[in-house]
Amino acid sequence: MVVTAWNNGRHNESGSGYGIKISVADRDQHFQKNWKTILLRIDDQKKEIKINTNKKSFWGNTCRELIHKQIGLWFRQTKMAPWPKGTPPSLKLIHVSNNHFMLKTIVQQGTAQGGCRKG
Numbered sequence: 001m002v003v004t005a006w007n008n009g010r011h012n013e014s015g016s017g018y019g020i021k022i023s024v025a026d027r028d029q030h031f032q033k034n035w036k037t038i039l040l041r042i043d044d045q046k047k048e049i050k051i052n053t054n055k056k057s058f059w060g061n062t063c064r065e066l067i068h069k070q071i072g073l074w075f076r077q078t079k080m081a082p083w084p085k086g087t088p089p090s091l092k093l094i095h096v097s098n099n100h101f102m103l104k105t106i107v108q109q110g111t112a113q114g115g116c117r118k119g
Contacts, residue, residue: 001022001023001026001030001093002091002093003020003021003022003026003092003103004088004090004091005019005020005075005080005088005091006020006065006067006088007081007082012072014069014073015070015071015072015075016072017072018069018071019065019068019072020066020091020103021063021065022065022093023064027064030101033059035054036054037051037053037054037099038050038053038066038101039051039099039100039101040066040068040071040101040102041096041100041101042102043074043103043104045074048100049068049070049071051068071103075089080105090106092106
C-alpha cells in the first residue's frame with residue numbers, strides 16, 4: 001500500500017514528531033482493532049520497532065498516523081525530511097503477516113538503480 005510521510009509541523013532533528021499516514025481503506029483492510037501495537041521494520045534495518053495502534057486517533061477518520069521517532073530518524077538520515085511544505089514523500093508499506101509490516105521507499109521513475117553511467 002502507498003502511504004504518505006507525516007510530520008507534526010516541527011521537523012525535529014531528533015526524529016520526534018514524524019510518522020506515516022494511512023488511508024482509511026488501507027487501515028481497515030490491513031489493520032485489526034484488537035492489535036494494541038504493530039511491529040514495523042524500516043527499509044533494510046534488522047530491528048523492528050513497536051508502534052501503538054490502540055488509540056482513538058488511529059481509528060478515527062482524520063488522523064490515522066503511525067508515529068515513531070525511528071521513522072523520523074530514517075526520514076532525516078535518508079534526506080527525505082525535512083520536505084517542502086505540502087509535499088511529503090510517498091512510501092510503500094508492506095503487510096508482511098499478522099501485525100508485522102515493512103516500510104520502504106518508492107523508487108521514482110528515472111532514478112538510477114546502480115550500474116554504469118554513460119558519458
